[in-house]
Amino acid sequence: MPKAIPRACRKQGCAATTTDRSGYCESHRNTGWEQHQQGKSRHERGYGSKWDVIRARILHRDKHLCQECMRTGRAKAAATVDHIKPKSQGGTDDDGNLQGLCWPCHKRKTATERKP
Structure with a gap:
C-alpha cells in the first residue's frame, strides 16, 4: 500500500x-x-450525573422533539437539551430554562449566542 x-x-x-x-x-x-x-471535564462544567437526570426529564417532557422545529411546524427528534438563557449569561438548570433541540438547531443557537 x-x-x-x-x-x-x-x-x-x-x-x-x-x-x-x-x-x-x-x-x-x-x-x-x-x-x-478549556481543559475542564464535563463534571467541572456542571454536566455530571445530576445533569443526566435533568436531561432525561426534559427530553421526556418535550416528547423527544426539537422545540425550535416544532415552532416552525416541523417534527424532528431532539438530540440534546439546551439552556434557553445560557449558563454563561446567568442561566440556570431550572426546567423553565431548558428545552430539547436537534443538533442543527442547537448548533445554530449556540453560534448566535457567541456573537458580540
Whole structure:
C-alpha cells in the first residue's frame, strides 16, 4: 500500500504537514477538543450525573422533539437539551430554562449566542 500523501495541518496558521488521519500535525494533535472545553471535564462544567437526570426529564417532557422545529411546524427528534438563557449569561438548570433541540438547531443557537 502506498504511503499517505502529506497534507497541511488543519490548525489555522500552521505550516506543518501530516499524514495522520486526524489531519493535525504532531504538535497540534489532540488539542482541538481540549481548547474547546478549556481543559475542564464535563463534571467541572456542571454536566455530571445530576445533569443526566435533568436531561432525561426534559427530553421526556418535550416528547423527544426539537422545540425550535416544532415552532416552525416541523417534527424532528431532539438530540440534546439546551439552556434557553445560557449558563454563561446567568442561566440556570431550572426546567423553565431548558428545552430539547436537534443538533442543527442547537448548533445554530449556540453560534448566535457567541456573537458580540
